[in-house]
Amino acid sequence: MGSQRALSRRLGVFALILVVMVLGLGIRLVDYQVVRAEQIREESFKSRSITQTLPALRGQIRDASGQVLARTVFRYDVNAAPKNVGSIFKTIDGVKTERTVEQIVLELAPLVGLTPEELTARLAGDSEYSNLAKKVDAETFNAIRELGIPWIYFDPFADRLYPNGAVAGNVLGFVGADGTPLAGLERQYNTCLAGVDGQETFERSAEGVRIPTSNVTTQPTQNGGTLNLSIDANLQFFAQQVLADTVNDLGAQWASAVVVEVETGRLLAAAEAPSVDPNDPAASDAANRGSKIFQAAFEPGSIMKALTSAMVLDTKTADAFDKVKAPDYMKLDFAGGWIKDSFGHEPYNLTLGGVLRFSSNTGMSNFGVKIDKETRYNYLQKFGFGSVSPLRFEGESSGILHDYKDWDKMTNYATTYGQGISVTGIQMAYAYQAMANDGVRLDPILVENCVADDGTVLYQPKQNATRVISKETANLNLNLMEKVVEFGGVGQNAAIDGYRVAGKTGTAQIKDGSGYGSQFAISFYGIAPAENPKFVVGVTIYKAIGVSNSLQATFPFKAIMQQALKSYRVPPSTTKSPDLPSGKYGEVEPRN
Amino acid sequence: MAVYMVSQAQAKQLRPKMTAGLILVAGIIVVMLGQLVLNMILTQDAYHLRSLKLEKRDLTTQVQILQEEVDSLSSPQNLADAANRLGMVANPASVLLDIKKDKVFGKPKPASAANAAVASANLVANAAMGTVSEFSEATVASAEVAESVETEKPAASGLVLEQGLIPASPTR
Numbered sequence: 016m017g018s019q020r021a022l023s024r025r026l027g028v029f030a031l032i033l034v035v036m037v038l039g040l041g042i043r044l045v046d047y048q049v050v051r052a053e054q055i056r057e058e059s060f061k062s063r064s065i066t067q068t069l070p071a072l073r074g075q076i077r078d079a080s081g082q083v084l085a086r087t088v089f090r091y092d093v094n095a096a097p098k099n100v101g102s103i104f105k106t107i108d109g110v111k112t113e114r115t116v117e118q119i120v121l122e123l124a125p126l127v128g129l130t131p132e133e134l135t136a137r138l139a140g141d142s143e144y145s146n147l148a149k150k151v152d153a154e155t156f157n158a159i160r161e162l163g164i165p166w167i168y169f170d171p172f173a174d175r176l177y178p179n180g181a182v183a184g185n186v187l188g189f190v191g192a193d194g195t196p197l198a199g200l201e202r203q204y205n206t207c208l209a210g211v212d213g214q215e216t217f218e219r220s221a222e223g224v225r226i227p228t229s230n231v232t233t234q235p236t237q238n239g240g241t242l243n244l245s246i247d248a249n250l251q252f253f254a255q256q257v258l259a260d261t262v263n264d265l266g267a268q269w270a271s272a273v274v275v276e277v278e279t280g281r282l283l284a285a286a287e288a289p290s291v292d293p294n295d296p297a298a299s300d301a302a303n304r305g306s307k308i309f310q311a312a313f314e315p316g317s318i319m320k321a322l323t324s325a326m327v328l329d330t331k332t333a334d335a336f337d338k339v340k341a342p343d344y345m346k347l348d349f350a351g352g353w354i355k356d357s358f359g360h361e362p363y364n365l366t367l368g369g370v371l372r373f374s375s376n377t378g379m380s381n382f383g384v385k386i387d388k389e390t391r392y393n394y395l396q397k398f399g400f401g402s403v404s405p406l407r408f409e410g411e412s413s414g415i416l417h418d419y420k421d422w423d424k425m426t427n428y429a430t431t432y433g434q435g436i437s438v439t440g441i442q443m444a445y446a447y448q449a450m451a452n453d454g455v456r457l458d459p460i461l462v463e464n465c466v467a468d469d470g471t472v473l474y475q476p477k478q479n480a481t482r483v484i485s486k487e488t489a490n491l492n493l494n495l496m497e498k499v500v501e502f503g504g505v506g507q508n509a510a511i512d513g514y515r516v517a518g519k520t521g522t523a524q525i526k527d528g529s530g531y532g533s534q535f536a537i538s539f540y541g542i543a544p545a546e547n548p549k550f551v552v553g554v555t556i557y558k559a560i561g562v563s564n565s566l567q568a569t570f571p572f573k574a575i576m577q578q579a580l581k582s583y584r585v586p587p588s589t590t591k592s593p594d595l596p597s598g599k600y601g602e603v604e605p606r607n
Numbered sequence: 608m609a610v611y612m613v614s615q616a617q618a619k620q621l622r623p624k625m626t627a628g629l630i631l632v633a634g635i636i637v638v639m640l641g642q643l644v645l646n647m648i649l650t651q652d653a654y655h656l657r658s659l660k661l662e663k664r665d666l667t668t669q670v671q672i673l674q675e676e677v678d679s680l681s682s683p684q685n686l687a688d689a690a691n692r693l694g695m696v697a698n699p700a701s702v703l704l705d706i707k708k709d710k711v712f713g714k715p716k717p718a719s720a721a722n723a724a725v726a727s728a729n730l731v732a733n734a735a736m737g738t739v740s741e742f743s744e745a746t747v748a749s750a751e752v753a754e755s756v757e758t759e760k761p762a763a764s765g766l767v768l769e770q771g772l773i774p775a776s777p778t779r
Contacts (some may be wrong), residue, residue, distance in 0.1 A: 083678070088671055152737075153671045178678030180733020252683035252731060259730035292732035319632045512700065574699065583700035587712045 058470060064216045066233075071210030074239030076187060076200065078248040079283070079463070085177050085201070085293070085506030091156040092170040093127055093148040098141045099166040119164060125149070126159050134207060134438055150174065181292040182252045183244075185306040186285050186461065188409065189293035197296075200242065200462065203409050207465035207473050209375035210239035213484025240465040241471045245281035250274060253578045254286035258572045259497035263286040265559035265567055272306045272575055273444040275551040277542070280448060280457030280478060283550075283579070285441075308440040309408040312415060313536045313557065315443055316523025317374045317565075321382045321496050321540070322446055324367045326394045329488040332385045335495060338601040341365040349424045354380055357522065357564070368495040369598035372503045374520060376432045383431030392419035393431065397447040397483045398456065400438055405458040405479070414438040433523060444553040447593060454489035456481045488532050493517045497545050498597035502604050508569040511577050513587035514557075518572070520565035525558065534558045539568040543576055544588045550574045679738045687729040689740040698721045
């Protein structure tokens with residue numbers, strides 16, 4: 016049975032080969048399925064999965080009443096693939112129609128803002144990409160899409176729109192073409208406004224089709240929060256109108272107006288002219304793209320006298336009836352030192368009310384220097400001078416308040432009437448807010464909060480209150496400041512029918528090199544109604560051509576204060592200011 | 608392999624049952640049909656989902672277009688210009704009525720362009736302003752004529768309030 020044996024041997028060899036092969040496969044299998052399983056799975060997942068960034072939408076900026084001042088919109092770049100440009104064939108009811116490239120060009124050209132010739136030129140060639148228009152709005156996008164051109168495609172991107180234009184543009188700031196915030200609140204509160212981009216991973220088939228149910232969101236998109244401001248957009252617009260008018264009329268370099276709600280410290284308007292339109296910042300000079308109210312420091316001049324007067328009363332250095340000598344020119348106790356008033360007059364004997372009403376530099380220094388330098392310096396600090404406000408606005412100036420130890424003999428006098436110190440509009444407005452608010456200065460509020468989509472408050476400022484002067488001093492000082500508006504030659508123009516107004520004029524010389532030039536920063540800062548203060552309005556006009564007194568500042572003040580009183584329905588005053596001396600010789604002046 | 612000898616009757620008994628086979632085949636067909644239906648529904652839904660997504664995209668674009676139009680029309684710049692075209696002048700004098708105390712605060716004064724505190728036309732830049740109000744004095748006047756037929760008659764007496772009557776003005 017030789018053949019039988021040969022058969023079984025062959026079978027044996029075959030079985031052995033089979034076993035070896037199965038073993039080999041088994042080892043391979045274990046290698047793939049167990050040893051390198053993780054690595055292979057990862058490789059395979061990588062080749063069919065795609066990670067996509069889901070951009071977060073930048074949050075809105077709103078005013079106090081919820082009016083949208085900045086929102087995110089979609090804009091579209093319109094591109095074509097010249098390679099594919101050709102006629103479009105359409106079959107309607109069995110009839111084949113052709114739209115030639117020439118016809119399409121005529122329809123498309125006005126939509127992308129090109130002439131038919133320019134458009135034809137851009138569609139020429141056989142490249143894959145040719146840009147036809149940048150940043151078209153949704154309406155144009157829809158119109159182009161309705162043309163149904165297969166070789167046109169769109170790149171959508173998020174852009175920033177400021178529906179109210181330059182209204183509050185100075186504080187809002189703006190973003191660059193790539194969406195980077197470049198100035199103002201847009202930049203300062205970017206963390207809250209920007210949100211967090213999301214990420215999602217999904218798998219796709221060989222044909223590039225997304226495999227359903229394969230989405231994995233690795234990072235959820237968190238849209239930016241809504242930034243709520245204390246600004247009243249309507250009042251802000253009104254103030255900007257008034258200032259634009261003023262700057263045009265006077266040929267001034269700039270003008271600013273601040274409206275503060277006394278009881279809450281909220282900034283209702285921070286208006287400036289010229290003011291940047293954040294939709295088109297390039298249209299404004301670089302110097303006008305920020306906010307002068309926060310960033311420009313100037314010597315305040317006589318508006319400071321109201322604060323010095325408050326110090327005199329608060330330290331009980333003098334009361335409302337004490338008098339000082341106030342000549343129109345006064346030699347000081349050091350060589351070359353002198354002070355003069357802005358107008359020539361016989362020697363007066365002025366009370367604090369009189370000093371304010373006549374805006375006498377000599378009178379004010381005679382009262383002021385009775386208080387030692389250190390005390391005055393401390394008061395100035397408590398009023399908020401010499402440091403940036405808690406708002407910490409982009410590029411905010413702290414003004415200049417030198418240490419009292421560095422005050423020279425002239426500065427010692429000059430600071431009482433607002434020279435030798437420089438302040439920002441925001442500092443001065445809140446110093447007046449302190450006087451209006453029974454002597455307590457509140458931290459300014461510009462941003463009320465930043466709220467996420469789901470209502471979580473992401474940011475809310477803390478507000479501190481600082482007592483600067485006593486309640487009695489504050490109220491008495493307001494009564495003295497009323498005399499400015501009741502009897503002052505310039506101040507009378509700030510009077511508002513039906514309301515008691517307290518305020519102070521200021522005509523400050525502007526440093527020009529080492530001395531003072533012939534141009535001025537004129538101001539009017541005021542409070543109304545004086546018996547129950549609701550608003551502080553501060554107006555400053557910088558370098559108006561040929562203007563050397565503060566008369567021109569009273570008109571915008573009056574207009575803006577009147578608008579604030581009207582729009583917030585403040586009932587007119589029912590009382591009269593108390594009779595306090597403010598005459599040339601310390602007498603009570605008769606009312607008309 | 609083992610081979611058995613059986614009788615005819617036994618063979619008949621051992622033959623697979625027709626009904627069982629039918630049930631099996633029918634079951635398979637039912638399951639496959641069910642899967643087909645499910646698949647069709649899923650595919651249909653996928654198409655539906657896609658069309659809804661497209662619709663949502665179109666509507667979102669539409670909302671943006673309308674929103675921008677509303678933004679532009681309600682911007683203070685447009686309102687100031689429109690009011691100015693209609694010849695409106697802001698009146699700075701505020702007059703308030705206190706109904707409870709039956710008092711009028713402030714003195715009513717007619718507004719006049721010469722005394723207005725601010726230029727009526729807009730002076731504040733707005734590059735985002737696209738759509739503007741189209742009405743002018745002429746269009747508003749013609750609209751009034753059309754509406755005047757339907758004008759409601761004023762109430763005969765004053766309003767009744769918790770504090771009593773507001774005296775009705777003799778001139779209407």
